[in-house]
Amino acid sequence: MSVWTSAARISRAATVVGRGKARRAGGARLPVVLAATWLALVVLAAVVVDWLPLPHYDIPVGPPRQPPGADAVYLLGTDEFGRSQLVRLMVGARVSLAVSVGAVLLSITAGCVLGLIAGFYVRAAKVIDLVLDAALAVPGLVLLLAMTAVLGPDLWTLGLGLAIISVPPFARLARAITLSYADREFVVASKVLGARSVRTLFREILPNLVLPVGSYAFVVVAWLMVTEGSLSFLGLGVPPPNPSWGGSIASGQGYLATDPQLVFLPAAVLLATIFAFNVIGDHFQGRFGLGRPTDT
Amino acid sequence: MLRAVTSRALHLLGVVFIVSFVTMIMVDLIPGDPASVVLGEGATSEQLDQLRQQWNLDDPLLLRYVESLADLVRGDLGTSVITNDSVLDTILERLPVTLEIAAIALVIALVVGVPLGIWTASRANTWVDRAGLLATSLMISPPAFLTGLLLAYVFAVRLHLLPVTGWVPISEGLSDNLRSALLPGVALSIYETGVVARVLRSAMISTLSEDYVFAAHARGLSRTYVLLRHALRPSLIPLFTVVGLILARLIGGTIIVEVLFALPGIGNLLITSIQSRDFTLLQGVVVFVALGYVLVNALVDVLYTVIDPRLRNRAAA
Numbered sequence: 195m196s197v198w199t200s201a202a203r204i205s206r207a208a209t210v211v212g213r214g215k216a217r218r219a220g221g222a223r224l225p226v227v228l229a230a231t232w233l234a235l236v237v238l239a240a241v242v243v244d245w246l247p248l249p250h251y252d253i254p255v256g257p258p259r260q261p262p263g264a265d266a267v268y269l270l271g272t273d274e275f276g277r278s279q280l281v282r283l284m285v286g287a288r289v290s291l292a293v294s295v296g297a298v299l300l301s302i303t304a305g306c307v308l309g310l311i312a313g314f315y316v317r318a319a320k321v322i323d324l325v326l327d328a329a330l331a332v333p334g335l336v337l338l339l340a341m342t343a344v345l346g347p348d349l350w351t352l353g354l355g356l357a358i359i360s361v362p363p364f365a366r367l368a369r370a371i372t373l374s375y376a377d378r379e380f381v382v383a384s385k386v387l388g389a390r391s392v393r394t395l396f397r398e399i400l401p402n403l404v405l406p407v408g409s410y411a412f413v414v415v416a417w418l419m420v421t422e423g424s425l426s427f428l429g430l431g432v433p434p435p436n437p438s439w440g441g442s443i444a445s446g447q448g449y450l451a452t453d454p455q456l457v458f459l460p461a462a463v464l465l466a467t468i469f470a471f472n473v474i475g476d477h478f479q480g481r482f483g484l485g486r487p488t489d490t
Numbered sequence: 491m492l493r494a495v496t497s498r499a500l501h502l503l504g505v506v507f508i509v510s511f512v513t514m515i516m517v518d519l520i521p522g523d524p525a526s527v528v529l530g531e532g533a534t535s536e537q538l539d540q541l542r543q544q545w546n547l548d549d550p551l552l553l554r555y556v557e558s559l560a561d562l563v564r565g566d567l568g569t570s571v572i573t574n575d576s577v578l579d580t581i582l583e584r585l586p587v588t589l590e591i592a593a594i595a596l597v598i599a600l601v602v603g604v605p606l607g608i609w610t611a612s613r614a615n616t617w618v619d620r621a622g623l624l625a626t627s628l629m630i631s632p633p634a635f636l637t638g639l640l641l642a643y644v645f646a647v648r649l650h651l652l653p654v655t656g657w658v659p660i661s662e663g664l665s666d667n668l669r670s671a672l673l674p675g676v677a678l679s680i681y682e683t684g685v686v687a688r689v690l691r692s693a694m695i696s697t698l699s700e701d702y703v704f705a706a707h708a709r710g711l712s713r714t715y716v717l718l719r720h721a722l723r724p725s726l727i728p729l730f731t732v733v734g735l736i737l738a739r740l741i742g743g744t745i746i747v748e749v750l751f752a753l754p755g756i757g758n759l760l761i762t763s764i765q766s767r768d769f770t771l772l773q774g775v776v777v778f779v780a781l782g783y784v785l786v787n788a789l790v791d792v793l794y795t796v797i798d799p800r801l802r803n804r805a806a807a
Contacts, residue, residue: 430764
């Protein structure tokens with residue numbers, strides 16, 4: 195029998211036991227539901243935007259800086275070139291989500307492998323620790339800026355950079371979990387039965403990483419969206435004419451005094467999305483997580 | 491004890507080696523010929539040769555690394571490709587601006603975050619605590635440029651209380667200087683306040699469940715006294731780590747706010763160096779920021795053992 199099913203059984207048992215408690219803390223549930231609904235809406239918008247009868251994101255549809263109005267094209271007004279703000283926000287959602295989520299999937303893979311190795315082999319741990327600390331010594335935004343300076347701003351550089359800066363937190367978490375399982379009976383049993391280390395690592399320990407690492411991933415996505423937004427705000431993230439939330443905020447900045455909606459509409463969307471990822475991440479971490487290993 | 495210190499010092503030294511190496515080979519990663527990319531189309535072959543010589547591009551990699559390390563040890567970060575000024579001097583000239591807004595952010599984070607953390611911890615699992623948690627997760631959500639823009643809109647554009655952008659050096663009057671530093675400082679502080687409050691809250695909650703706190707209550711000591719005299723001090727240790735992290739983060743974390751408010755700090759210098767393709771300057775800033783991070787971390791490690799005697803024994807074991 196695999197560890198996976200037993201872990202699932204334990205968590206199910208925990209849900210049953212914790213049900214009374216969860217009901218008492220009913221106030222905490224609503225934000226999670228709201229956050230999940232919002233994220234579902236954003237994902238839906240990002241997916242369906244191509245199929246809706248909406249204008250292209252790079253084509254002006256009317257006079258510039260229209261306030262939010264009634265019909266579909268003007269629903270959220272137009273930007274400083276008269277392009278539909280609604281379409282740009284929807285396409286921006288796709289770019290932002292694809293880059294952040296793609297980067298997180300990459301860094302989860304790399305981080306888990308590094309963490310498993312570091313938690314299992316003492317000698318490798320020192321080397322891995324050194325490399326991770328070196329990566330942490332350069333702030334994420336600085337590293338990304340240096341990368342765009344060297345390789346030029348494009349989506350692949352951006353995704354790779356975001357993946358690199360989020361490897362250390364995942365590796366730390368994966369190592370902590372690996373260490374806590376390394377001496378457990380089922381791991382020792384697997385070793386005694388003659389399983390190779392690789393098999394023990396991937397068949398016995400890896401499944402235990404899934405829930406804590408998965409819950410932590412939501413928080414990391416939020417952090418990466420902040421970083422991507424910051425970089426696009428500086429004009430060095432998602433390259434134009436691709437719309438991005440950070441880029442929209444930056445280009446609306448000049449009209450802050452006269453048309454503040456150019457800044458605050460994309461800002462509200464970005465903030466709500468980041469907040470939603472954080473709320474869901476906190477919720478999952480409270481149930482399956484080990485807390486935040488590093489506060490980067 | 492000594493063994494722990496040396497191994498820690500070696501570790502930090504290793505970090506410096508890796509960071510400086512990666513920063514050095516950054517130039518090699520530029521697609522095409524680095525020198526002509528930096529100098530642009532109009533460069534003469536003499537200028538190109540001069541730059542190649544300055545970067546030692548024709549030397550073997552290892553030799554170049556040794557040379558750049560030797561320069562680093564001497565405190566020589568090279569000269570700017572564009573202005574020919576010493577990179578270190580340029581950085582040091584900009585440093586006070588960055589340090590000032592970082593200091594303002596840290597002070598606000600502690601002054602607001604610590605009481606908030608204590609308050610929510612003492613009311614754990616009540617509506618105060620839940621509202622506090624929601625508030626702090628709102629605080630740690632927005633990127634600094636959003637908080638900055640919102641603050642600029644409210645206090646500068648709408649209320650005309652503070653200047654929107656620009657920097658007044660201390661030499662031109664302290665009050666004007668503080669007026670120009672306040673908005674960026676506050677914008678940076680909001681995230682850090684949330685972090686401080688959250689860390690202190692969870693540390694306090696675990697301290698408050700200790701037996702000696704229970705005993706103190708049993709002896710009839712007042713609630714406030716127990717909270718501040720018995721529970722606060724041991725809870726400050728995790729906070730201390732976080733303050734180190736915040737300081738280290740602020741060294742490079744002021745970029746956005748500096749650009750937003752047009753402040754002549756290190757962050758803006760980094761952006762300028764990227765826009766002008768001034769790679770020597772860029773490398774200098776990156777190495778400087780990384781060294782700052784390592785230094786702050788080393789300092790935190792040392793102070794840690796001073797504050798918490800238990801760690802000294804653990805390190806020796």
